[in-house]
Amino acid sequence: MFDLHIHSIYSDGSAKVDEIARRAKEMGLKVIAIVDHSVEHRLGMDESKAKRRQEEIEEAMDRYDIKILSGIECGILPDGEIQLPDFDFDIIIASIHDFLSIDEYYSRITRCLEKFGDVVDVLGHLHSERFGSAGRDYVLDVELIDLMLETDTAVEINTSHMSPPIDFLEMCSGKPLKYSIGSDAHTLDRVGDVRWGFEMAKRYFKRGKPIINL
Ligand SMILES: [Zn+2]
Ligand SMILES: [Zn+2]
Numbered sequence: 001m002f003d004l005h006i007h008s009i010y011s012d013g014s015a016k017v018d019e020i021a022r023r024a025k026e027m028g029l030k031v032i033a034i035v036d037h038s039v040e041h042r043l044g045m046d047e048s049k050a051k052r053r054q055e056e057i058e059e060a061m062d063r064y065d066i067k068i069l070s071g072i073e074c075g076i077l078p079d080g081e082i083q084l085p086d087f088d089f090d091i092i093i094a095s096i097h098d099f100l101s102i103d104e105y106y107s108r109i110t111r112c113l114e115k116f117g118d119v120v121d122v123l124g125h126l127h128s129e130r131f132g133s134a135g136r137d138y139v140l141d142v143e144l145i146d147l148m149l150e151t152d153t154a155v156e157i158n159t160s161h162m163s164p165p166i167d168f169l170e171m172c173s174g175k176p177l178k179y180s181i182g183s184d185a186h187t188l189d190r191v192g193d194v195r196w197g198f199e200m201a202k203r204y205f206k207r208g209k210p211i212i213n214l
C-alpha cells in the first residue's frame with residue numbers, strides 16, 4: 001500500500017519527517033509522499049523549506065528503507081493559478097481550499113488543468129464537503145473527467161475528506177484514469193489510513209491505474 005498525501009511540520013502537520021517515515025514503515029507502506037502546503041498557505045513551504053525537508057527525506061529513506069516522494073499541495077487560486085516554489089518536486093497536488101460558488105469551483109479547476117496540466121500530477125480532494133462547491137453539475141463533471149484524461153491528471157481518493165463522492169467515483173469507473181490515494185494526515189496517527197481509498201480504487205478504477213508503480 002501507499003499513502004501519497006501526508007503533511008509534516010514543514011506546513012501545518014504536527015509530525016516530523018523522521019516520525020512519519022518510521023510510522024509508515026511500521027504500517028507496512030511501500031511508498032509515501034510528504035506533501036506540504038505551498039506558499040499561498042500561511043504555514044506553507046517555500047524553496048528553502050523544501051530544500052531542508054529534502055535533506056530529512058533522504059536521511060529517512062536510508063534509515064527506514066522506504067520510498068518517500070517529495071511533494072507539494074498547491075491551493076487552486078482565482079483564475080486557476082497555483083504558486084510553486086522553485087524546487088523539483090516528485091509529486092504536485094492541486095486542490096481547492098476555498099468555499100466557492102459552483103461556477104467558480106469548476107472554472108478554477110478547469111483553468112488550472114488547462115494552464116498547469118503538464119505540471120500538476122493529482123487533483124486533490126475533489127468535491128470535498130469541507131472545501132466544497134455549492135453543488136455539483138453532472139455535465140461539468142463529465143467535462144472535468146475528460147480534461148483529466150486529456151491532461152493525464154490523477155484523481156485523488158482522499159480518505160480524510162472521503163472524497164470524491166461515490167457518484168463521482170461511479171462516473172470514473174470504466175475510464176482509463178490515473179488515481180492517487182492519500183490520507184491527508186496532519187498527525188502521526190493518521191499516516192497510512194488509506195484502506196477506504198484502496199477499496200474504492202478496486203471497485204471504481206478497474207480500467208484506471210495508480211499514479212505510481214508498486
Ligand atoms: Zn487540501
Ligand atoms: Zn492536504
